[in-house]
Amino acid sequence: MEKIKKINQMTLERANVEAENAQLRASVASTEEEKNNLKKRCDELTQMQSTAVTEKSQLEEKMLLSARQAQSQSQSQFTLNGTVSEDVKLLLQQNALLKSQLTCHICNDREKNCILTRCMHMFCRTCIEGNLSIRKRNCPACNDRYSATDVKDVWLTG
Numbered sequence: 001m002e003k004i005k006k007i008n009q010m011t012l013e014r015a016n017v018e019a020e021n022a023q024l025r026a027s028v029a030s031t032e033e034e035k036n037n038l039k040k041r042c043d044e045l046t047q048m049q050s051t052a053v054t055e056k057s058q059l060e061e062k063m064l065l066s067a068r069q070a071q072s073q074s075q076s077q078f079t080l081n082g083t084v085s086e087d088v089k090l091l092l093q094q095n096a097l098l099k100s101q102l103t104c105h106i107c108n109d110r111e112k113n114c115i116l117t118r119c120m121h122m123f124c125r126t127c128i129e130g131n132l133s134i135r136k137r138n139c140p141a142c143n144d145r146y147s148a149t150d151v152k153d154v155w156l157t158g
């Protein structure tokens with residue numbers, strides 16, 4: 001009787017251990033599954049990262065390209081089919097006119113920076129002083145006489 005009771009108890013214990021074993025196995029399986037899921041997610045993230053890196057370099061390339069296009073556009077803005085556009089022609093003419101008005105007409109090189117207060121014609125001081133030094137005291141534009149005291153500085157810029 002006592003022996004049977006012991007066997008029954010052992011059987012029960014064995015069943016318990018087996019149940020526990022099954023539980024452990026299940027939990028190991030679920031851990032394994034979790035691990036697989038995490039690995040999958042990790043792979044996905046790595047993939048996403050490499051995609052993002054590719055996209056980034058593509059965008060950078062695009063930016064570089066559009067910057068280059070903008071540059072070449074601004075360069076070709078002045079010319080249309082190799083010819084200078086009318087607007088630019090006009091601006092170049094005006095620019096040349098203004099430049100010549102601001103340039104000394106004796107040397108055609110330096111900026112006008114002095115005025116003969118008798119006739120109010122303007123030249124560069126280097127030319128006028130050169131003329132004074134060789135006693136040439138007639139205005140190169142209107143031939144009016146002037147002396148050193150008639151030469152005054154002017155400032156075309158503020």
Ligand SMILES: [Zn+2]
Binds near residue numbers: 124127
């Ligand atoms: Zn000059």
Ligand SMILES: [Zn+2]
Binds near residue numbers: 120121142143
């Ligand atoms: Zn003059």
